[in-house]
Amino acid sequence: MANRKGRRRTFGAVRKLPSGRYQVRYPGPDGVMRPAPDTFETTRDADDWLAEKQTEIRRGDWQDPDTGAVNFEEYALRWVKERRLSPTTDELYRRLLRLHILPNLGDLDLDEITAPRVRSWRSERLDVTGAETTIAKSYRLLKAVMETAVEDELIRRNPCRIRGAGKESAAERPVATVDQVDALAQALGPRWRLMVYLAAYGPLRPEEQAELRRGDVDLDTLTVRVRQAAPELTTGKRAEGPTKSEAGRRLVVLPAFVRIELRRHLDWYAEKGADGLLFVGEKGKPFRRSTFGRKWRKARATVGLPESFRFYDLRHTGHTLTTRSGATLKDTMVRAGQSTERAALIYQHSDLERQTEVAAGLDRLVRERRAAADDMASGTDLARDA
Secondary structure (H helix, E strand, O other), X not given: OEOOOOOEOOOOEEEEOOOOOEEEEEEOOOOOEEEOOXXXXXXXXXXXXXXXXXXXXXXXXXXXXXXXXXXXXHHHHHHHHHOOOOHHXXXXXXXXXXXHHHHHHOOOEHHHOOHHHHHHHHHXXXXXXXXXXXHHHHHHHHHHHHHHHHHOOOOOOOOOOOOOOOOOOOOOOOOOOHHHHHHHHHHHOOOOHHHHHHHHHXXXXXXXXXXXXXXXXXXXXXXXXXXXXXXXXXXXOEOOEOOOOHHHOEEEEOOHHHHHHHHXXXXXXOOOOOOOEOOEOOOOOEOOHHHHHHHHHHHHHHHOOOOOOOOOHHHHHHHHHHHHOOOOHHHHHHHHOOOOHHHHHHOOOOOHHHHHHHHHHHHHHHHHHHHHHHHHHHHHHHXXXX
């Protein structure tokens, strides 16, 4: 068929349907003739569409319309499986998919997940849940899956293009005082008080403490070697494995006042043998988050801390006190086992000697706060006696 200017069409074919609309077919780079997804009202519209398609092919931007016809749920679950993630991250991703992504997008093909659909999905999730942090995590996961689909050449462009949608803005975490840390340790009782001090003044993650062994502790140098972690999954299973990151494998120098706590715990509660667990329950079983959680909530109420104060916030307390004791940000990161590429480029080196100095500064700070609290208490008693 000739085009509207009377010239013979050199690319594609247009034919008029009984309905009066025009159907278009064109040859892909592989020579296979493919129909346009829609019909057109005029030959002008048909010719314009063919011209755009021919330009895509010449520029190498053309994409087979059948490649995106891959079910999103199947692709996303395969994406998670192929990543070989840590047990906790695998559990998190599958939970985010199950609760927040697949119910809305799981039945769609990859090429049906458009930018408007992503915006609608995110808006609906925020309205229903109000959980901004969780939806930010879900958005980042969706964006990562779709980015891989782009790399696999299943879709041309990532539809997740909402600026700032994956950014979490968590509320500032609370910080305990030295007195409150001591009170928490006292309220938890002798078997678990060392966990409080290692969390606040290590500062060690609970999953790192759960996998500490006798052989990781050196009383002479007052150090703890963090080699492994044992996070507890929602199923209750201990997932022994590597630390959260490579920086998590570290040697932590403890402040001197912790020595007596560490020695007593080794003598009274740790499993026997170099490979014995440092923390076990009353029945000799490994540390369990669920069981400890009940004791933690009771101790927190006894001390008068708010319900929003989590055991993990003791690490934040440790970060704050370490900084106040004179440590640099790099010192704090090394001590806490934190590492990012950005931090590696920005922060200065912190070696074992410097970590020993940081621990000494932390020891001085805690002792001073305790002494001040004792002086205040003594002054109150004198005033009462007078």
